[in-house]
Each structure stands twice: as C-alpha cells, then as structure tokens.
Amino acid sequence: MLSYILRRIVATLPVMAIVALFVFSLLYIAPGDPAVVIAGDQASPEDVERIRQSLGLDRPFLIQFGSWVWRLMHGDLGTSIFTNLPVSTMIGQRLGPTLSLMVITLLLTILVAVPLGVVAAWKAGSFIDRAIMGFAVFGFSLPVFVVGYMLAYIFALELEWLPVQGYTPLNQGFWPWLQNLILPAIALGCVYIALVARITRAAMLEVLQQDYVRTAKAKGLGQGGILFIHALKNAAVPIVTVIGIGIALLIGGAVVTESVFAIPGLGRLTIDAILRRDYPVIQGIVLLFSFVYVLVNLMIDVTYTLVDPRIRY
Amino acid sequence: MDRRTVLKGLAGASGLALTGGLSAPAIAQGAAARTLRFVPQANLANFDPIWGTQYVVRNAAAMVWDTLYGIDSSFQPQRQMVESEEVTDDGTTWTFKLRSGLKFHDGEPVRSKDVVASLSRWAARDPMGLMLKAIQQELTAVDDRTFKWVLKQPFPKLLYALAKNNSPCAFIMPERIAQTDPFKQISDYIGSGPMKFVAGEWVPGAKAVFEKFADYAPRQEKASWLAGGKQILLDRIEWVIMPDPATAAAALQNGEIDWWENPIADLVPVLKKNKNINVDIGDPLGNIGSFRMNFLYPPFNDVRARRAVLMAMSQEDYMRALVGDDDSLWKPLPGFFTPDTPLYTEMGGEVLKGKRDLDAAKKLLAESGYSGQPVTCLVAQDQPITKAMGDVTADLLKKLGMNVDFVATDWGTVGSRRAQKTPPGQGGWNMFHTWHAGADCINPAPYTAIRANGDKAWFGWPTSAGTEKEVTSWFEAKNLDEEKAAIGRLNKAAMDDVVYAPTGFFLTYTAWRKNVSGVTKGPLPFFWGVTKTA
Numbered sequence: 001m002l003s004y005i006l007r008r009i010v011a012t013l014p015v016m017a018i019v020a021l022f023v024f025s026l027l028y029i030a031p032g033d034p035a036v037v038i039a040g041d042q043a044s045p046e047d048v049e050r051i052r053q054s055l056g057l058d059r060p061f062l063i064q065f066g067s068w069v070w071r072l073m074h075g076d077l078g079t080s081i082f083t084n085l086p087v088s089t090m091i092g093q094r095l096g097p098t099l100s101l102m103v104i105t106l107l108l109t110i111l112v113a114v115p116l117g118v119v120a121a122w123k124a125g126s127f128i129d130r131a132i133m134g135f136a137v138f139g140f141s142l143p144v145f146v147v148g149y150m151l152a153y154i155f156a157l158e159l160e161w162l163p164v165q166g167y168t169p170l171n172q173g174f175w176p177w178l179q180n181l182i183l184p185a186i187a188l189g190c191v192y193i194a195l196v197a198r199i200t201r202a203a204m205l206e207v208l209q210q211d212y213v214r215t216a217k218a219k220g221l222g223q224g225g226i227l228f229i230h231a232l233k234n235a236a237v238p239i240v241t242v243i244g245i246g247i248a249l250l251i252g253g254a255v256v257t258e259s260v261f262a263i264p265g266l267g268r269l270t271i272d273a274i275l276r277r278d279y280p281v282i283q284g285i286v287l288l289f290s291f292v293y294v295l296v297n298l299m300i301d302v303t304y305t306l307v308d309p310r311i312r313y
Numbered sequence: 314m315d316r317r318t319v320l321k322g323l324a325g326a327s328g329l330a331l332t333g334g335l336s337a338p339a340i341a342q343g344a345a346a347r348t349l350r351f352v353p354q355a356n357l358a359n360f361d362p363i364w365g366t367q368y369v370v371r372n373a374a375a376m377v378w379d380t381l382y383g384i385d386s387s388f389q390p391q392r393q394m395v396e397s398e399e400v401t402d403d404g405t406t407w408t409f410k411l412r413s414g415l416k417f418h419d420g421e422p423v424r425s426k427d428v429v430a431s432l433s434r435w436a437a438r439d440p441m442g443l444m445l446k447a448i449q450q451e452l453t454a455v456d457d458r459t460f461k462w463v464l465k466q467p468f469p470k471l472l473y474a475l476a477k478n479n480s481p482c483a484f485i486m487p488e489r490i491a492q493t494d495p496f497k498q499i500s501d502y503i504g505s506g507p508m509k510f511v512a513g514e515w516v517p518g519a520k521a522v523f524e525k526f527a528d529y530a531p532r533q534e535k536a537s538w539l540a541g542g543k544q545i546l547l548d549r550i551e552w553v554i555m556p557d558p559a560t561a562a563a564a565l566q567n568g569e570i571d572w573w574e575n576p577i578a579d580l581v582p583v584l585k586k587n588k589n590i591n592v593d594i595g596d597p598l599g600n601i602g603s604f605r606m607n608f609l610y611p612p613f614n615d616v617r618a619r620r621a622v623l624m625a626m627s628q629e630d631y632m633r634a635l636v637g638d639d640d641s642l643w644k645p646l647p648g649f650f651t652p653d654t655p656l657y658t659e660m661g662g663e664v665l666k667g668k669r670d671l672d673a674a675k676k677l678l679a680e681s682g683y684s685g686q687p688v689t690c691l692v693a694q695d696q697p698i699t700k701a702m703g704d705v706t707a708d709l710l711k712k713l714g715m716n717v718d719f720v721a722t723d724w725g726t727v728g729s730r731r732a733q734k735t736p737p738g739q740g741g742w743n744m745f746h747t748w749h750a751g752a753d754c755i756n757p758a759p760y761t762a763i764r765a766n767g768d769k770a771w772f773g774w775p776t777s778a779g780t781e782k783e784v785t786s787w788f789e790a791k792n793l794d795e796e797k798a799a800i801g802r803l804n805k806a807a808m809d810d811v812v813y814a815p816t817g818f819f820l821t822y823t824a825w826r827k828n829v830s831g832v833t834k835g836p837l838p839f840f841w842g843v844t845k846t847a
Binding site for chain 2: 032033036037038039040043044045047050051053054080082083084085090093094149152153156157160163164165166259260261262264268269271272275277
C-alpha cells in the first residue's frame with residue numbers, strides 16, 4: 001500500500017502542473033491590471049507603466065510563466081504584488097483559521113449528519129424520516145450567508161452567547177478558539193450536513209435490506225448494535241466518499257463564511273487577491289487548494305481500508 | 314499496507330498535531346487596556362504611502378510618518394516637523410529648519426538628509442511634487458537640521474504641497490528607506506510619527522496593529538487635522554478589516570469593535586437606535602460623484618452630446634440612488650469644487666439647476682450627429698457607489714434615446730479598461746463612473762480629475778483650453794481673492810466643455826461606541842486625542 005500511496009503522490013505532479021499552467025494562462029488573459037490598482041486614481045499612464053515594469057508584468061507570457069515555474073521548483077511561491085510579503089507567509093498566516101473552521105465543520109457534520117441519516121433510514125417513511133429529510137432540503141437550500149446572519153443575530157446580538165466575528169488561535173486557549181468557530185461552523189456545515197445525511201440514509205436503506213441484518217435481528221441483537229455497528233460499517237464507503245468530495249464544498253463555502261464572520265482565512269485571502277489581481281497569491285492559493293483536493297481523495301482511498309478490510313491496495 | 318498500518322499512521326499524525334505540529338499563527342491577542350479596535354474603510358493591502366496611493370494607506374501612514382507641514386481644519390498649512398522657514402524675496406529659495414528632538418522609531422534622530430531623500434521620493438510620484446521637481450534647481454541638506462530648496466521660479470503653493478492631506482502626502486522617512494525607487498515598495502516601516510507600525514502582527518486583509526511611540530515629540534499647539542500636537546492617548550490601535558458591512562455593524566453593537574470608519578447608509582438607522590453608539594458625519598468634505606465621457610470617440614467627442622447629457626441628468630436621482638432618503642447626506646452640486654470650502658463656486662453651473670429638459674437634450678444630442686451607435690458604459694458592480702450611479706446613467710441614456718452597451722464588471726477591470734484609448738468596440742469605452750474625495754476637490758492642486766490637457770489628462774482625456782488656463786491662474790494667484798476669481802472662471806470653462814459630469818455631493822457617516830471620545834470630523838480618521846474608557 002505504501003507504494004500505492006507513493007505512486008498516487010507522484011501522480012499529483014502532472015495534475016499540479018496542468019493546474020498551474022491553466023491558472024497562469026487564465027490570469028494572463030483575464031481583464032484587469034494590478035499596476036492600475038497600485039498606482040491609484042491619480043496616477044498617469046507613465047506611472048502605471050513603470051509600476052508594471054517593476055513588477056515584471058510587461059514581460060512576455062512564456063518568460064513570466066517560466067520564471068514562476070522555476071521559482072516554484074525551488075519551493076518559492078513568489079511575493080505578493082501588493083503586500084510585498086512572500087506568498088507562503090501569507091498562506092501560512094491564513095492556514096490556521098481555515099483549517100480550524102474546516103476541522104470543526106467536518107466534526108460537526110459527522111456527529112450530526114451520520115446519526116440523522118441512520119435514524120432516517122431506520123424510521124424510513126415515518127414522520128421522523130420526513131422531518132429529517134425536510135430539514136436536509138431546508139439546509140441544502142439556504143445560502144451560507146443567510147444562515148450566518150441569522151445565527152449571528154440570534155446567538156451573538158440577541159442572546160450574547162457567542163462573538164459575532166473574528167478568530168482566536170488555538171494556542172490562546174481552547175474555548176476562545178472554539179467560541180469563534182461555533183457559529184461559522186454551523187453556517188458552513190448546514191449544506192454539508194444535509195448532503196451527508198441524505199447519502200447516509202440512502203446507503204443505510206440499501207444495507208438494511210441485506211440478509212445479514214435480518215439474521216442479526218433474528219439473533220436478537222439490539223437495534224443500536226445493528227444500526228451503528230453492523231449496518232453503518234457496511235454503508236460507510238459511499239458516506240466516506242461523499243464526506244471527502246464535500247471538502248470541495250467546504251472550500252467554496254469557506255470563502256463566504258469567512259467574509260460573513262470576519263475570519264482571516266484562506267477564503268478571504270482568495271477573494272481579496274482576485275479583486276486586486278494579485279496574481280502570485282491567486283496562483284499560490286489555487287495550487288494549494290488543488291493539492292489539498294488531490295490529497296483528500298488519496299485519504300479517502302486509504303480510509304476505505306479502515307471501513308472495509310476487504311479493500312487492499 | 315492494511316487497516317492496522319493506516320490506523321498506526323493516523324495515531325502518529327494525531328500525536329504530531331497535539332504536540333504543536335498544527336500550531337496556529339498569532340493572529341489575535343487579548344484585548345489590552347487602552348486598545349482601540351477600529352474598522353477602516355478598506356483593507357490595508359500594502360504599507361508604502363508613496364508607492365501605493367490608496368486612501369486607506371494614507372490614513373494608516375498618517376499615524377506612522379509625520380510631515381514637515383500639516384493641513385489644518387481651515388485648509389491652511391501649519392508647521393509640523395519644521396520649526397521655521399525663510400524664503401528669499403524672489404520666492405525661489407526656501408530654507409527650512411527642523412524642530413529639535415525629532416526621532417524615528419528606531420531611535421535615530423530625524424536629519425535633513427532624511428528629509429531630502431523623502432521629498433525626492435515623494436516628488437517623483439505626487440502631481441504637485443512633479444511640478445516642483447520640474448522647476449527645482451537643488452534640494453540639499455545644509456546641516457543636520459537645515460535644508461534648502463532652490464527653485465528656478467517661485468512656487469507660491471509650496472507649503473501647501475508639503476502639508477496637503479491628499480495622497481501621496483510628503484511623509485518623512487529615514488534616508489535608507491526613502492532611497493527606495495518610488496515605483497518599488499518599501500519593506501521597512503520605521504516611521505517618524507506618533508504611532509509605530511507593528512509589522513510582525515500585520516495580516517493583510519485581516520489586521521494591522523499600531524503602538525504608541527513613546528519618544529514622539531508632539532507640538533504644543535492644539536491638534537487640528539494633520540497639524541498641531543498629535544497627542545496619542547491610547548497604547549495600541551488595532552485595525553480590524555471587515556469586508557462585510559453587516560458583520561461590522563453587528564460587531565460594533567456587540568462591543569467587539571470600538572469605531573467603524575464608514576458604515577453604509579442602509580445600516581445607519583440600526584446603529585442610531587443603539588444607545589451605546591454615536592453616529593455622525595465622518596468627513597465633512599464628503600465626496601463628489603461623477604461619470605466621465607470619452608473625448609476621443611463619438612458621440613462624446615462632440616461637446617453638444619456631452620452637454621445634452623448634463624441637461625437631462627438629475628443629480629437628485631443619482632444621490633437618492635446612493636444614499637436613500639436621508640436628505641442630510643447629499644447636496645446638489647452645480648460645479649466641480651467641494652461645497653462649504655473657501656473656493657466653492659457655482660459659476661457656469663446653471664445647466665445642472667432647475668427642471669430637467671429632456672426634449673431640449675434630445676434635440677441637442679441629435680444636432681451632435683448621434684445616430685444610435687452603441688455607448689459603452691463601464692459600471693463596476695462591486696462598488697456600491699458606482700453600481701448605483703451606473704443604473705441611473707443607463708436609465709438616463711435610454712431616455713435620451715441612446716443605445717447603451719452596459720458593461721457590468723468589477724472595479725479592477727474598470728481600472729484597467731478605462732486606461733484604453735482604443736475605440737469602444739475594440740476594448741475602449743465611452744463612459745465610466747467613479748467618485749472623488751471632497752478633500753481632493755477643494756482646489757486644483759490635487760484635483761487630477763479637473764485637468765483638461767487632452768492626452769495628458771485623466772481618463773476620458775478631456776481638452777479644454779479655458780480650464781487649463783484657469784488652473785495656471787490659480788497656481789499663480791497670490792491671495793484668496795485671486796484664487797476665487799480663477800476658480801470661478803475655471804468652473805465655468807469646465808462646465809461649458811463638460812470636462813466630466815458631477816452627479817452630486819454626498820457625505821458618509823462614521824460610528825463609534827460611547828466609551829470612545831475625541832473622535833473628530835475630518836478628511837481622514839485622526840487618532841490623536843482619542844481616548845477610550847472600559
């Protein structure tokens with residue numbers, strides 16, 4: 001399996017190369033000019049041109065791309081056009097908040113969505129099932145920012161239980177860290193919970209029809225044991241797959257969630273960089289997201305061996 | 314590899330995380346006593362006030378770097394770092410002496426050589442600086458506290474140039490920093506002002522931190538805008554960047570922030586209802602809304618087409634689209650200069666007054682030869698101001714019978730496309746919307762948008778010999794009466810030739826919690842004199 005993992009990691013290189021070329025080309029042809037933004041409204045065309053030259057943006061595409069790839073091969077993501085800070089530093093500053101938000105959201109999703117899906121399958125056709133699925137449709141349909149504003153209004157402004165915005169690093173205490181993430185994680189997790197709950201229900205419904213479940217019932221095993229130990233384990237492969245694929249949803253949702261709750265994460269960095277045409281930062285973030293996505297897929301494949309010992313690589 | 318191996322691997326990874334492998338960066342710190350949390354108008358994306366001329370950079374820089382002179386609330390330049398100045402009778406040689414005890418944040422004294430380097434860098438980027446550079450004979454340090462500026466001809470507005478609050482300001486930096494190419498960004502932020510920039514805590518797009526500089530030597534006079542004694546009564550000021558206005562409003566109500574520079578009009582009623590929050594006009598100089606027409610291509614290369622648009626447009630429509638029903642937030646502006654400032658005039662502005670005459674405007678447009686060709690109108694949708702004005706303009710042009718090619722895009726694209734001189738169908742444009750800070754429109758010195766020197770003018774490249782003649786008259790004016798006369802003529806010429814279309818004058822609010830005091834009105838947020846109680 002180790003060789004499988006290594007092969008998969010090596011296989012990410014051409015994927016990353018294609019992503020890099022695609023992103024670079026897209027940004028090259030996209031309208032907008034960072035030199036104009038930097039120079040400001042009062043600048044003359046000559047000023048803008050001098051800034052463009054100093055940033056190397058006047059060079060031909062191939063030279064710019066080659067120079068970027070060369071630096072990339074040396075582990076240098078470049079320097080932000082606007083902040084003059086290394087892109088790796090900027091990403092490093094923002095990684096903690098986004099990672100924290102995603103981890104909490106992921107945990108919340110698994111802890112809420114999987115039991116909901118299991119119960120809905122167990123009580124299929126009942127009021128409970130319809131209520132859970134109704135909640136799932138509701139959660140799936142509500143935009144993240146609407147949920148975010150509602151939560152902030154109720155739990156921060158009215159009840160004053162949690163802060164409206166911001167982020168506190170974990171090294172400043174577990175509760176300060178967590179309390180800033182509860183509302184954003186719920187807002188971000190709504191869609192994700194709805195998705196995973198529906199998939200869990202569907203997978204469980206199929207498994208609950210299997211002979212061995214009937215046998216377990218006939219043997220007199222308790223309902224909890226049948227559902228969560230025997231059935232859920234066998235329904236886990238599609239659930240794990242959806243959880244993994246949903247990471248992309250989380251990355252997309254984090255952009256909005258981080259703006260609504262003023263969390264200084266990668267999502268906000270992405271938006272800021274795009275609006276300012278900060279090319280090195282955009283390229284660095286897209287590469288990182290692509291890498292994370294490839295890595296998550298690898299982890300899903302490895303996780304299959306945990307939930308189903310019959311799977312070997 | 315099987316399941317057990319994977320489980321072992323995961324256990325190892327978890328251990329790494331718990332022992333600090335995933336330690337978070339220090340982004341926030343506990344709220345210390347005498348810390349003010351401020352939400353600025355925009356993200357502090359860079360911190361070089363000469364290289365990047367955005368107002369948010371200027372506002373932050375005003376805390377960190379001091380100036381030789383400072384503009385006060387009556388628009389007069391006052392001595393700031395300078396102790397005294399002498400000028401020869403012919404007005405060409407200026408000798409300045411610095412105050413004693415001035416220090417940079419690294420403890421080094423401020424010397425004349427620092428000033429010379431700083432002014433040289435500033436003069437390479439600032440419009441008034443460029444004018445000075447063009448007539449400069451020499452700028453030299455005489456001794457550590459004295460420097461001399463010799464010009465080939467008098468420049469009556471010299472002190473104003475050094476004091477003005479328009480970006481870029483003539484901030485004084487250490488020589489080693491000021492020697493940076495003005496078209497390259499600095500990376501060392503040692504300042505000369507009352508606050509230090511804490512670069513280690515700077516997270517662009519999220520947070521910027523400033524701490525009191527204990528060795529700053531404020532003047533003894535009362536502070537007035539950028540002039541006078543800049544007494545800092547706080548230990549620390551944290552700028553918290555909040556892109557979402559609703560979040561900023563909620564955070565202010567919840568006491569998570571202390572001061573929000575520019576709440577949007579829609580949220581102001583909510584803030585006004587909160588007994589813990591003060592809301593007032595922030596910058597009395599406000600803003601002037603505008604759209605510019607491209608002088609290079611039909612239909613707006615014909616002055617009759619431009620005048621037709623002015624005849625038909627209603628500034629009230631634009632302002633209501635911008636600020637809603639709050640009448641205290643806007644004024645009609647039949648001119649180009651900031652209302653309630655010494656040079657304000659309405660001379661020549663009749664075309665914007667009274668009932669709008671759509672029929673006469675249509676007739677004039679037809680006389681200009683307009684025959685239905687598309688009018689490419691650039692509208693940035695990510696800026697509430699331009700979006701609102703763009704919608705009104707589209708409606709106006711349609712009423713005039715024009716064929717509108719409405720380009721809904723973002724500000725970055727407008728910024729790039731408006732510089733294109735190609736025909737509208739080939740990547741160029743006919744119209745775009747923007748706005749100007751009122752502080753930039755109090756006189757022609759910082760007012761790039763009013764210039765009408767054709768190819769060298771701002772986007773739209775207006776040509777108006779009368780306007781340019783009066784700009785020169787203003788620069789040469791020796792007293793306020795002469796200045797006023799020149800500005801009156803300038804306003805009329807610019808209106809006759811429609812250098813651009815002013816859509817009205819509008820103000821914005823600022824909001825702060827009631828435990829904060831000392832907030833003053835001005836063209837930028839001033840932190841000197843501001844205090845906070847628990």
